Amino acid sequence: QQQVKQSPQSLIVQKGGIPIINCAYENTAFDYFPWYQQFPGKGPALLIAIRPDVSEKKEGRFTISFNKSAKQFSLHIMDSQPGDSATYFCAALAGGTSYGKLTFGQGTILTVHP
Amino acid sequence: DAGVIQSPRHEVTEMGQEVTLRCKPISGHDYLFWYRQTMMRGLELLIYFNNNVPIDDSGMPEDRFSAKMPNASFSTLKIQPSEPRDSAVYFCASRISRDGYEQYFGPGTRLTVT
Numbered sequence: 204q205q206q207v208k209q210s211p212q213s214l215i216v217q218k219g220g221i222p223i224i225n226c227a228y229e230n231t232a233f234d235y236f237p238w239y240q241q242f243p244g245k246g247p248a249l250l251i252a253i254r255p256d257v258s259e260k261k262e263g264r265f266t267i268s269f270n271k272s273a274k275q276f277s278l279h280i281m282d283s284q285p286g287d288s289a290t291y292f293c294a295a296l297a298g299g300t301s302y303g304k305l306t307f308g309q310g311t312i313l314t315v316h317p
Numbered sequence: 318d319a320g321v322i323q324s325p326r327h328e329v330t331e332m333g334q335e336v337t338l339r340c341k342p343i344s345g346h347d348y349l350f351w352y353r354q355t356m357m358r359g360l361e362l363l364i365y366f367n368n369n370v371p372i373d374d375s376g377m378p379e380d381r382f383s384a385k386m387p388n389a390s391f392s393t394l395k396i397q398p399s400e401p402r403d404s405a406v407y408f409c410a411s412r413i414s415r416d417g418y419e420q421y422f423g424p425g426t427r428l429t430v431t
Contacts, residue, residue: 235418246321246408246422247360292360296418303348303418304373309359 209308224278224311226293233295241290283315321423329429335397340409352408399430
């Protein structure tokens, strides 16, 4: 019940394309859903996050869509660039007494060709 | 701010040897997390601390692994004895509770056990 399932494992798009990465969860206590971006040789870094009281959040070219009833959320990257090539992780957290413990998805390796 | 600092960045050791990984969290952060990343298992939470106290060590794979946080600015993850299957990238992350749930990751330590 604590798992977050992420797909696809890898994704290749052309520059300007709109890659979409999907995540699904079971634990209805999750109330914070961040996406982390990781470049080779670096640690993950927070990209964007959403709470379940909204269905969409946009920051620059990155958008999270959230479907509470389906227990799914996704990351869309508009006008993707080669510099967006990285590994993306979705995560989820149950507030309250979880002490901020994040449960991560398996990651998606995104390659954007020029 | 220097960010989360980890040392060493790379460690190569022989099976059976003791390995100590070090982490300095961001000053003022009250949570510290240790993660392990492998291709097969993704990003796994090993243990985390709140105000230097271990809260959840359920992710520690076995008794060969131990972690300490003697003060707010230093933590260690020790593996004794090390085994080839411990080869992975180990990340330390920290966060400050009053600013939400964002975790700040260090650059990682790449451990190779031969």
